[in-house]
Amino acid sequence: MLFNRPQSDTSKAIDDSSSFREAIFKELLRQVHHSYNLALAVTAASGLMTLAGVGLLYLNQIPAASITTAGGALASISCIQFARESKDELRKMIKLSEQSE
Incomplete structure (x- = not known):
C-alpha cells in the first residue's frame, strides 16, 4: 500500500518545502539588510x-x-565595497529564488 498514498501528502511536502525555502530567504534578506545598515x-x-x-x-x-x-x-x-557585495549577493538570491519557482 506504499503507492496508495493520497495526493495531499505530496502537496503538503511541497508546501512545507516552499515555506522552508521562503523562511530561509527571509532570514538571508534580514541578514543582508542588517549588514547593509551596518556598512552605512x-x-x-x-x-x-x-x-x-x-x-x-x-x-x-x-x-x-x-x-x-x-x-x-x-x-x-x-x-x-562591502555594501556593494551585499547588494550583489541579494540580487543572486533573488535570481535563484525566481529560477526555483
Missing part, C-alpha cells in the same frame, strides 16, 4: 573621521591629520 553606519562614521582629519590639517597638525584622513578613507572604501 560605518561609512558615515568614517566620513566624520575624514572630516576630522581635514580639520586637523587646518590646525597644522599634519601627522595626526594624515593618519586620521587615511584611516577614514580606507574605512569608507572598504564599507562601500
Whole structure:
C-alpha cells in the first residue's frame, strides 16, 4: 500500500518545502539588510573621521591629520565595497529564488 498514498501528502511536502525555502530567504534578506545598515553606519562614521582629519590639517597638525584622513578613507572604501557585495549577493538570491519557482 506504499503507492496508495493520497495526493495531499505530496502537496503538503511541497508546501512545507516552499515555506522552508521562503523562511530561509527571509532570514538571508534580514541578514543582508542588517549588514547593509551596518556598512552605512560605518561609512558615515568614517566620513566624520575624514572630516576630522581635514580639520586637523587646518590646525597644522599634519601627522595626526594624515593618519586620521587615511584611516577614514580606507574605512569608507572598504564599507562601500562591502555594501556593494551585499547588494550583489541579494540580487543572486533573488535570481535563484525566481529560477526555483
